[in-house]
Amino acid sequence: MGNEYLLPLSAAVGFVFFSAFLAFVWLRGQALVHYFEEQEFNTEAFFVWVIRKRAFDKRASWILIPSFVAWYATQRFLPDLINPQVLNPVFYGIIFIALVVGALSSYETTRAAGKYKDISARAKRIHFIFVALMGAYFATIFANQTGTEILFLTLAFLAFFQAPPLFIVAANFIIRPWENIREKRNLTQAKLKLSKLSPVIIAITGSHGKTMAKHLLTHILSANKPTLTTPDNVEGAQGICDTILQDLKNHHRYFVLEMEGHSLGIIKKLCQLAPPNLGIITSIALGQSKRLRTLERVFRANFELADDLMSRRERTILNTDAMPEDLLNTFTNKNPNVLFCGGEKSSFDLDIxxxxxxxxxxxLDLTLGLNQKGRQETLELQVPLYGLHNCYNIMLAVAAALELGQSTEVIQNALKTVPQIPHRLEVIQGVKGPTVIDDSYNTFPEGFQSALKVLSDLRKPKGRCILVTPGLVEMGTAHDAEHKKLGEMAGKHVDVALIIGPKRMSTFMSAFNSTKEKGAQLRTFDTQSDANDWIKQNADNNDIILFEASLPNLYDTRVKF
Incomplete structure (x- = not known):
């Protein structure tokens, strides 16, 4: 069967076929590059994710395989039944359908992964090279047709549909030398600018609470002096470099930044980039550190900040109530330059x-006892934020502000006007409609418990407390035990629980049903949008709705290829 049987494709048909190819390649690459960036462009971690999530093409490939089997059976057993001049164009039509289905499934995953404009410039460069590589492969398919054309096309397009993860990695490999040069240049320029402008640098790390502590401290310091902070979710070297190069000005007195210790050695390198004058470690917990695996390694990774500060005789502020006591004792025995914060039951000699x-x-209304610099006094604070766990973040911010010379009066007045952070236990009370508590970005059990308490405290007369959640992600072996506790607590506070993705929430649902009040409901949904539709149809103005952890980590998002 030779090329003489190919149906000459008109320009219109060719354009439509090419459009289907381009849609597939663009959308599949867009989806995958989100996940590749989530793994910080680490090839090994990305392939682990591909295997774990089975992020191989299924839908387009399963259209192609049965079609080939049918074609082969017809040619083998009924060769005279259908004219090849008809059969071959039909097969091209099947390839077109497979491309369209693959594009649509990629679009579904792309919507779950996030907006294209939110990915980094490097991820976009990888995406464009990926499209070029896939285009070259596509052109090669039609430039190398053989006498066994249908067989060749089937094998070639099966490989085409399965190749995107490999081509994403190949695109990254191609641009890596240039990216390395660019990163080194930015690091050098950022260090020089910091050295020249010499702002007071305050670095914040920890398993959770970093963003809130940064938000609070920045607000306090800004009341007196211009203060620059890194944008939310900017915790790595390149993001910090970009902030320094683009936003740091001569008038900035303070520079407050987050550092993410997701691997050993990361914070050490960040401290070399931006040597801090003061550090805060908010908490040590295992939940969000899938790469570190053990609590001891999480501790070591985050305390690289304290090690750097100790080497330069600078101070570290710690929340003793959110850290393993045995590990903390080991560290503080060799580092006396630590400021301790905690509750009254702490076994440490507390400064605050x-x-x-x-x-x-x-x-929140707080009372802090201050034992700093030889003085003992009480500090009363009113802060328009919600969640008792935020008392600790406020305490850490106050400790840092005092260490930097801010007066108690300035701190009190500043905290009275601190704004809420979107998606972090943000209470939205509209004139019409139900009250909404948006805690979508929460990732740890204590925050979930605190949000349930807020939900109950803000209950309106004759209104219902409604919980919407897919549960917490990346809890590892603690998943069932933690969700059992959360389910038991939710049963005591919630009238309607809307559970997204019930398969992974069985322990939560069982615990909820065991403690729920009479008349309380539990409903399950496959997607967030389904739960939102239920709310639109059933919630009334007296209800209060908690969206808890409803933006799960991209690593755990369902992939549909």
Whole structure:
């Protein structure tokens, strides 16, 4: 069967076929590059994700395989039944359908992965090279047709549909030398600019609470002096470099930044880029550190900040209530230059004590005991934020502000006007419609528990407390135990629980049903949008709705190829 049987494709048909190819390649690459960036462009981690999530093409490939089997059976057993001049164009039509289906499935995954404009410039460069590589492969298919054309096309397109993860990695390999040069140049320029402008650098790390502590401290410091901070979710070297090069100005007195210790050695390198004058470690927990695996390694990774500060005789501020005591004792025995914060039951000799934390309709009321620099006094604070766990973040920010010379009066007045952070226990009380508590970005059990308490405290007369959640991600072996505790607590506070993805939430649902009040409901949904539709149809103005952890980590998002 030779090329003489090919149907000459008109320009219109060729354009449509090429459009299907381009849609498939563009959308499949866009979806994959999101996940590749989530793995910080690490090839090994990306392939682990591909295997774990079975991110291989299924839908387009399963259209092609039965079609080839049918074609082969017809040629083998009924060779005179269908004219090849008809059969071959039909097969091209099947390839077109497979491309369209593959593009649509890629679009579904792309929507789950996030907006294209939110990915980094490097990810976009990888995407464009990926499209070029896939285009070259596509052109090669039609430039090398053989006498066994249908067989060749089937094998070639099966490889085409399965190749995108490999081509993403290949695109990254192609641009890596240029990226390395660019990164080194940016690092050098950022270090020079920091050295020249010499702002006071405050670095914040920890398993959770970093963004809130940064937000609070920046607000306090900005009341007196211009203060620059890294944008939310910017915790790596290149993001910090970009902030320094683009936003740091002569008038900035303070520079507050987050550092993410997801691997050993990362924070050490960040401290070489931006040597901090003061550090805060908010917490040590295993939940969000899938690469570190053990609590001891999480501790070591985050305490690289304290090690750097100790080497330069600078101070580290710690929340003793959110850290393993045995590991903390080992560290503090060799580092006396530490400022301890915690609750009254802490076994450490505290510099700042959380004496009282009360949550009301308008936020938090705190009482702190100050034992700094030879003085003992009580500090009363009113802060328009919600969640008792935020009392600790407020305490850490106050400790840092005092260490930097801010007066108690400035701190009190600043905290009275601190704005809420979007998606972090943000209470939205509209004139019409139900009250919404948006805690979508929460990733740890204590935050979930605190949000349930807020939900109950803000309950309206004759209104219902509604919980919407897919549960917490990346809890590892603690998943069932933690979700059992959360389910038991939710049963005591929630009237309607809307569970997204019920398969991974069985322990939560069983625990909820065991403690729920009479008349409480539990409903399950496959997607967030399905749960949102239920709310639109059933919630009324007196209800209060908690969206908890409803933006799960990209690593755990369902992939549909």
């Amino acid at each position: 004590v959380l004496k009282k934390g009360v949550q009301g309709n308008h936020g």
